[in-house]
Amino acid sequence: HSAAGGWCLAWCLSPAAVFGQTGEVHRATQRHKGQPTMHVASAGSWPWQVSLQTTYHFCGGSLINSQWVLTAAHCLASFNGNPSRLTVYLGLQTIQGSNPNSVSRTVARIIVHASYNSETSDNDIALLQLSSAVTFTSYIKPVCLAAAGSTFYSNVSSWVTGWGNTASGVSLPSPGNLMEVQIPVVGNRQCNCNYGVGSITDNMMCAGLAAGGKDSCQGDSGGPMVSKQGGVWVQEGIVSYGFGCAQPNYPGVYTRVSQYQTWINSTSHNKHSNPGQFIKPIRNNVSYIRNPAGCIESLTSVSDYTAILILSKHLVTVERKTPF
Structure with a gap:
């Protein structure tokens, strides 16, 4: 050793x-x-949450732009790349009963990370391309x-x-x-x-x-x-x-999502949709501006432990105690 x-x-x-007993x-x-x-x-509190279903709910996922959903590779092992049995429900509150704010999409493509290892669960990540883009509402928004x-x-x-x-x-x-x-x-x-x-x-x-x-x-x-x-x-x-x-x-x-920025961007970017919106790591002495998706991008330097966000043309100063 x-x-x-x-x-x-x-x-x-x-x-x-x-x-375990075997070590x-x-x-x-x-x-x-x-x-x-x-x-x-509460309804609409997590508007990016989606339900993956065949005839029943079996896994979750998250909407990252109007046409792509992020999920785990192990959820899709039984599909062998064939999306015909798969439906994605967005804006869903309950699995049963009426969901007036929900829409559904079939899946055009299943993309499992090429290095996914089912034995170790390493690279347990996949993307689903929806059959058509969704319209954002108070109950359906990307994360x-x-x-x-x-x-x-x-x-x-x-x-x-x-x-x-x-x-x-x-x-x-x-x-x-x-x-x-x-x-x-x-x-x-x-x-x-x-x-x-x-x-x-x-x-x-x-x-x-x-x-x-x-x-x-x-x-x-x-x-x-x-x-x-x-x-x-x-x-x-x-x-x-x-x-x-x-x-x-x-x-x-x-x-760990941050390990896959390049993979997600290269996989989900096409002429019909923008790639997922990534939050850059927050550091001291950096200010940020909200982009159209509501995510933050680096802009200029400001004083320690603050970030300036531009929200609907209004400047807001946010105290930041712990970077991530």
């Missing part, structure tokens, strides 16, 4: 490091929100994406949304409202100790409570994990995998 590897292993062998971490094939403290989301170089520190408060199980094996009760749960980011070093050194790659990030009780769950896979940065909601993660639902010492594992 190298000195660095030995240090990491020693650091990990704490009460929080729980391994391997138990790994769920799909992300399972645990017995959790979760809440029904901003964390740009390359973004860092989300431990304990940054984040939100996960979806129509997944309320606990392992426990389906969401009728009418199947969109649910939300607030969880803190867990650093990759700690998360590697929970799941086994090397399990959590730089393409992943984790979130949850050491005590458990709050998590994503089966059926939430592919959905967004977001946090509010500089007054704008930014998607930093995609629900990927975990050990059970809301188990102590097993935070949820998410695909």
